[in-house]
Amino acid sequence: MDLDFIIVLFLIGFFGSFISGMVGIGGSIIKYPLLLYVPTMLGVGSLSAAEVAGISAVQVFFATIGGVWAFRKDGYLNKALILSMGISVLVGSFIGGFGSNLLTDNSINFVYAIMATIAAIMMFVPKGNVDDITSNQVEFNYLIAIIAAFIVGIGSGIVGAAGAFLLVPIMLVILKIPTRVTIASSLAITFLSSIGSTIGKVITDQVLYGPAAVMIIASLIAAPLGANAGKKINTKILQAILAILILVTAVKIWIDII
Numbered sequence: 001m002d003l004d005f006i007i008v009l010f011l012i013g014f015f016g017s018f019i020s021g022m023v024g025i026g027g028s029i030i031k032y033p034l035l036l037y038v039p040t041m042l043g044v045g046s047l048s049a050a051e052v053a054g055i056s057a058v059q060v061f062f063a064t065i066g067g068v069w070a071f072r073k074d075g076y077l078n079k080a081l082i083l084s085m086g087i088s089v090l091v092g093s094f095i096g097g098f099g100s101n102l103l104t105d106n107s108i109n110f111v112y113a114i115m116a117t118i119a120a121i122m123m124f125v126p127k128g129n130v131d132d133i134t135s136n137q138v139e140f141n142y143l144i145a146i147i148a149a150f151i152v153g154i155g156s157g158i159v160g161a162a163g164a165f166l167l168v169p170i171m172l173v174i175l176k177i178p179t180r181v182t183i184a185s186s187l188a189i190t191f192l193s194s195i196g197s198t199i200g201k202v203i204t205d206q207v208l209y210g211p212a213a214v215m216i217i218a219s220l221i222a223a224p225l226g227a228n229a230g231k232k233i234n235t236k237i238l239q240a241i242l243a244i245l246i247l248v249t250a251v252k253i254w255i256d257i258i
Helices: 003-023 028-042 049-071 079-102 105-123 142-159 164-174 179-203 209-232 235-257
Strands: none
Touching: 003 028, 003 049, 003 209, 003 235, 028 049, 028 235, 049 179, 049 209, 079 142, 079 164, 079 179, 105 142, 105 164, 105 235, 142 164, 142 179, 164 179, 164 235, 179 209
């Protein structure tokens, strides 16, 4: 790899992982288009969609580890929420990933567009004053959490993402989980979701280990920094950042489909 290509990959990984750590998403929704378009636009290299998917899967796995590590002592990780939604989304993502070879590219893009649109709409729905609830007072409907995570898992398995960009608004709006608990716990849930996709990409030799290593290093540095920054930012601002990211992605996907 050329030095220019390495620098661009590192900056993409750093930026995407910082944002993902701050708002509680795995980051593929940010880094996938950046990896696909920026190196080519700058003339430093190019990556195919399959190569980007392989790199993103491995990178999200490590980015979420860094984010969860930063939250480990703050009391925001809700174990019941992580286990119930994490196991369910892992099963769903395996089913979705296994069956995605039966779908056309347009069908997969359509599923992604639907997911992103729903997430964008949900982020603008008022969620009340649940942020006044302390982490040890959090209660939620287990059945709804499990079913929602399973459905999201199927969709995320089809499109090759960890699904946190949809899990986060579900946790905020439907389950009424406080923002900081949502951000921390969603990183752990995304980590569980990414295990299956990472193993699948590695076993089937879809990972470019050089670029992946650069992205992983950037992730391990930036994700904890983003998580620590997120602790100091007003929760309304965090929600607005996430809503804008999801909305922009949804618009871009629909433009590509149309």
